[in-house]
Amino acid sequence: MTAHPAAQTVGLRDRKKQQTRDALATAALHLVAERGLENVTVEEISAAADVSSRTFFNYFPCKDDALVADHSVDSARFLTRLAQVPPEVPALTAVRSALGEMIDRMQADRERWLLRMVVIERNPALLPRLVAAGVETERTMTELVADRVGVPPDHHFPALLAAVTGAAFRSAMLRWAAGDGARSLSDLVDEAFETLAAGLPDPQPAP
Secondary structure (H helix, E strand, O other): OOOOHHHHHHHHHHHHHHHHHHHHHHHHHHHHHHHOHHHOOHHHHHHHOOOOHHHHHHHOOOHHHHHHOOOOOOHHHHHHHHHHOOOOOOHHHHHHHHOHHHHHHHHHOHHHHHHHHHHHHHOHHHHHHHHHHHHHHHHHHHHHHHHHHOOOOOOHHHHHHHHHHHHHHHHHHHHHHHOOOOOOHHHHHHHHHHHHHOOOOOOOOOO
């Protein structure tokens, strides 16, 4: 059965919007990587992506958002997936499962993600925006985990799980960025979560 013409039109429109968003983000990252955050304007980013400044503001409220926001890291989507994991699945396993789609999309867009991490490292003024988004995601995640395991949100377990899984994910990302691509982000996240599940034992020294 073929898709309805109206559905095809909506699908094409959404793809074009995503292509424009990606073009703006890529242009912003390359320009800021070359010149620094303070030396790049919205007008220059728009010109590099071959759109108007007005179009830029249809996608991003400001220059910083074009640098740090990424459709592959959709916190709302992750939280929705976490809520959908069957309740009998242990909380740590549920978080790892909910991260799967996000990790796959990041892996598929590896080069731009590595560039984004370089830009953020070189331009620490971007960090507060990332931290604020992370705090909000962690707060909602804490509430979901509390509901999953049947404890109040102020119980120590949900907040601790949200914090340690976030740290595990970030450490895996840093290892992924520092590597040569020989190991996937998914493998590195699995390794980090398995270490947490084992109780964070001391690693065995290499022979």
